[in-house]
Amino acid sequence: MTPDRIAAAQARIPLAFRDPPAIRARKILLWAFFVALFTWCLYDFNFAPGRIIDGIARLGRVLSFMFPPHIWTTWDAWRDVLVGLGETLSMAFLGTVIGAVIAFPLSFLGARTINRIFWLRQGTRRVYDVIRAFETLILALIFIRAFGLGPLAGILAIAVSEIGTFAKLFSEALENTSRKPVEGVEASGGTHMQTIRYAIMPQVLPVHFSVLLYNFESNVRSGTILGIVGAGGIGFLLADRISAYKWDEAWTIIFMIIAMVYVIDWLSGLVRTRLIGKTELAK
Amino acid sequence: MTMVGTMAGRSPGPASAISIFEQEYASQRQRSRRTWLIGTIVFLILFGASSWLGDFFKITQVSLADGSREWRWIIPAGIPRLGEYISKTIPELNWATLGADLAEWFWRWKIWLNLLVETILIAFMATVLGVVGGFVLSFPAARNLTPNKWVLWLSRRYLEIARTVPELVFALIFVFCFSVGPMAGVLAIGLHSAGALGKLYSEVNENIDMRPLEGVKAAGGTWFDQVRYGAVPQVLPNIISYTLLRFEINVRASSIIGYVGAGGLGQEFREAMSLQEYTDLSALFVIIFVTVIVIDYGSEKLRHRVIGLEKTP
Numbered sequence: 341m342t343p344d345r346i347a348a349a350q351a352r353i354p355l356a357f358r359d360p361p362a363i364r365a366r367k368i369l370l371w372a373f374f375v376a377l378f379t380w381c382l383y384d385f386n387f388a389p390g391r392i393i394d395g396i397a398r399l400g401r402v403l404s405f406m407f408p409p410h411i412w413t414t415w416d417a418w419r420d421v422l423v424g425l426g427e428t429l430s431m432a433f434l435g436t437v438i439g440a441v442i443a444f445p446l447s448f449l450g451a452r453t454i455n456r457i458f459w460l461r462q463g464t465r466r467v468y469d470v471i472r473a474f475e476t477l478i479l480a481l482i483f484i485r486a487f488g489l490g491p492l493a494g495i496l497a498i499a500v501s502e503i504g505t506f507a508k509l510f511s512e513a514l515e516n517t518s519r520k521p522v523e524g525v526e527a528s529g530g531t532h533m534q535t536i537r538y539a540i541m542p543q544v545l546p547v548h549f550s551v552l553l554y555n556f557e558s559n560v561r562s563g564t565i566l567g568i569v570g571a572g573g574i575g576f577l578l579a580d581r582i583s584a585y586k587w588d589e590a591w592t593i594i595f596m597i598i599a600m601v602y603v604i605d606w607l608s609g610l611v612r613t614r615l616i617g618k619t620e621l622a623k
Numbered sequence: 624m625t626m627v628g629t630m631a632g633r634s635p636g637p638a639s640a641i642s643i644f645e646q647e648y649a650s651q652r653q654r655s656r657r658t659w660l661i662g663t664i665v666f667l668i669l670f671g672a673s674s675w676l677g678d679f680f681k682i683t684q685v686s687l688a689d690g691s692r693e694w695r696w697i698i699p700a701g702i703p704r705l706g707e708y709i710s711k712t713i714p715e716l717n718w719a720t721l722g723a724d725l726a727e728w729f730w731r732w733k734i735w736l737n738l739l740v741e742t743i744l745i746a747f748m749a750t751v752l753g754v755v756g757g758f759v760l761s762f763p764a765a766r767n768l769t770p771n772k773w774v775l776w777l778s779r780r781y782l783e784i785a786r787t788v789p790e791l792v793f794a795l796i797f798v799f800c801f802s803v804g805p806m807a808g809v810l811a812i813g814l815h816s817a818g819a820l821g822k823l824y825s826e827v828n829e830n831i832d833m834r835p836l837e838g839v840k841a842a843g844g845t846w847f848d849q850v851r852y853g854a855v856p857q858v859l860p861n862i863i864s865y866t867l868l869r870f871e872i873n874v875r876a877s878s879i880i881g882y883v884g885a886g887g888l889g890q891e892f893r894e895a896m897s898l899q900e901y902t903d904l905s906a907l908f909v910i911i912f913v914t915v916i917v918i919d920y921g922s923e924k925l926r927h928r929v930i931g932l933e934k935t936p
Contacts (some may be wrong), residue, residue: 381748384741385805385886395801402796423676430673437670473915477791477879478908481896486705487697491677565791569882572677575792582795594788601787 347365402587409595410588421577421593427491428573431566432559435498440552443503447510454514454536465511471504476562480571491572498559498566505555513547515538549615553608560604564597574600712905729906733826735891741805742887743918745880746873747807753816754866757782759816761824762850768828768836770846782825785818790876794885805886812876816869827861828854864927867922869896874918878911 350357358364412418448454449464487493503582521539530538567575574597581590674680681697714728729735760778762768769775793811801807836853844852881889888907895903 377744378748378751381744381809384744385748385809387806391806394805395797397798399796402800425678426672430675430677430924433669433673434677434679469916473912473919475875475879475911477882478892478911481892482708483705485708487701488683492679492681492697495677495679559788561787563787568791568795578792579795582799585799594792598784598787 344405405587406591410592411597412589412592420597421574422566424574424577424593425596427494427505428563428567428575429560429600429604431491431494431498431571431573432556432563434495436502436552436556436559437562438495438499439502440506440548442499443506443510446503446507447514448536448553450507450511451514465508466512468504468508472508474504476501477565477569480566481569484570489570489572494563494566494571494573497571498563502555502559506551509551510544510548513544513551516547517543522588546615550612553612555609557601557605561601638895651916708901711901712847714905726873728902731903735888735907735910738881738888738891739914742877742881743874743914745805745808745812745877745887746870749812749816749867749873749877750870752809752813753820753869756813756817757820757824758862760821760829762854764821764825765828767831767833768850777905778821779825782818786822787816787818788815789814790815790880791883793881794880798884803884808877808880808885808887811885812873812880814914815875815876820865820869822860823865824858827858827865831857860929864926867926867929870917871919871922875915878914 341476345455359367391531412421450461450468454459455461455464476497479500480493483493483496484552516533521543522535525539563573564578566592567573567577567578570576574593577592578597579589579591581587648693678697682694683697683700684692685695685700686692688761714724716724716728760782763770763774764778764782766775769778776893790811793814794807797807797810801810831854835857836849839853877889879887879892881887881891882893884890889913892904892907894900895907
């Protein structure tokens with residue numbers, strides 16, 4: 341390949357080497373808009389070099405408290421942290437369970453295979469969407485007012501925000517079932533309830549279970565932040581240590597959160613392979 | 624039953640088949656019953672332990688209408704309080720004076736609009752940082768593209784830690800380091816989304832066709848050339864779609880991150896809460912709600928276009 345042959349090829353089929361001018365102009369415009377917006381943000385949010393250098397120096401000091409890790413010497417201190425972790429886990433567990441129990445009957449209303457009334461189905465689905473748009477943290481703030489500080493507010497916040505998610509995912513699972521078992525049960529004289537019980541339930545239960553486990557994991561992660569606003573759990577201890585500038589203890593709590601999340605992920609992976617098998621199911 | 628009996632008398636074949644079937648069925652039933660029993664016991668233990676730790680069955684004192692106090696379970700006791708609280712946040716709107724009422728409800732709209740723009744820009748910038756961080760690390764973190772085992776291990780652990788620690792915790796740390804303001808929020812959400820996106824991107828990278836990379840390698844390309852010309856064109860549509868999804872999540876995150884002082888609408892939330900400006904709370908709620916729905920809708924449309932492009936090249 342000599343340069344003049346490349347030039348000849350470019351002259352012959354220019355579109356193989358570059359986009360047509362209209363598309364090129366659009367790309368350039370998009371990139372220019374993007375860069376301009378980003379630069380404006382840098383200016384507006386005051387990303388001044390001096391501020392960044394100062395911040396990094398402070399960050400280095402904060403990070404230096406990571407090693408050696410702080411280890412509590414009294415049993416009382418350990419108990420506080422372990423109770424905090426336990427509270428976070430219970431918030432995630434109860435929130436997931438309550439959300440699923442409420443969402444399960446609702447999910448039938450949103451599935452095309454079961455609810456054949458169009459407006460009722462669409463209406464229920466919009467309700468799911470509205471519930472899902474509520475932020476868990478904001479719900480927690482509201483529940484704290486009604487039920488006081490503590491893990492109960494966190495449980496209810498997780499439960500309410502999970503209702504929408506579960507109802508949506510469960511009803512999608514109901515829609516993805518095969519018609520054949522239903523026809524079998526109908527052919528042997530089954531009622532509508534019996535087709536649901538014997539033909540649809542066995543198909544969707546593994547999917548539901550997998551969804552439950554997956555959302556439990558993600559609730560363990562999000563449950564840690566609910567404590568920062570006062571809804572109980574390890575987040576409360578963490579926010580408390582950070583606001584008192586006890587960085588060494590704060591790092592140890594962060595390490596323990598990471599360890600807890602690892603253990604939960606590993607355990608739920610074990611349960612999933614044991615109960616559902618290794619087959620890929622809808623997530 | 625007698626039918627089966629007479630049939631069994633005549634020919635032993637089917638009867639033994641039926642009895643084998645019956646036996647298998649019985650053992651299956653027994654096994655599933657045992658699984659259910661164990662599952663129920665484990666569930667009850669977990670439920671008991673977590674409701675004890677989570678104060679689920681707490682008994683609290685409530686004052687009744689006639690002034691006396693009584694002990695009640697906390698959930699029915701709290702629901703009237705919840706209703707009272709929510710009814711306080713609902714503004715008075717009349718048809719006759721709708722304009723004036725709305726103006727009073729959204730009386731701080733200029734400040735809120737500014738903060739809303741700030742919220743969306745925080746999400747935008749954080750998404751950009753997250754995409755850059757996640758994209759760069761997703762190649763060494765993909766099992767089929769990594770230059771060597773140590774780089775794989777290191778980049779995977781980094782991504783895991785970045786996505787396990789919630790944004791709000793990063794925000795608490797960055798607010799201390801970089802002072803109060805949107806910069807802390809951008810860095811916190813950006814770091815968290817780099818972790819989350821890096822994982823998703825690396826999973827996309829692990830599912831690519833390796834032949835283009837071999838072609839680039841055969842033509843004398845370095846590791847970087849292989850990734851640039853062999854892998855990136857394959858993963859780009861998926862990456863764009865994940866990025867838009869992440870932007871939606873980041874808008875939600877940035878709307879609350881101000882609660883710890885990291886910029887955006889969250890700080891107004893905190894103020895309204897502590898000053899007990901109930902109608903402000905509902906106004907902020909409406910603003911965030913509408914924004915989230917509009918952005919979700921827009922990005923869903925864009926995502927479908929990107930996926931459509933991928934299907935019909």
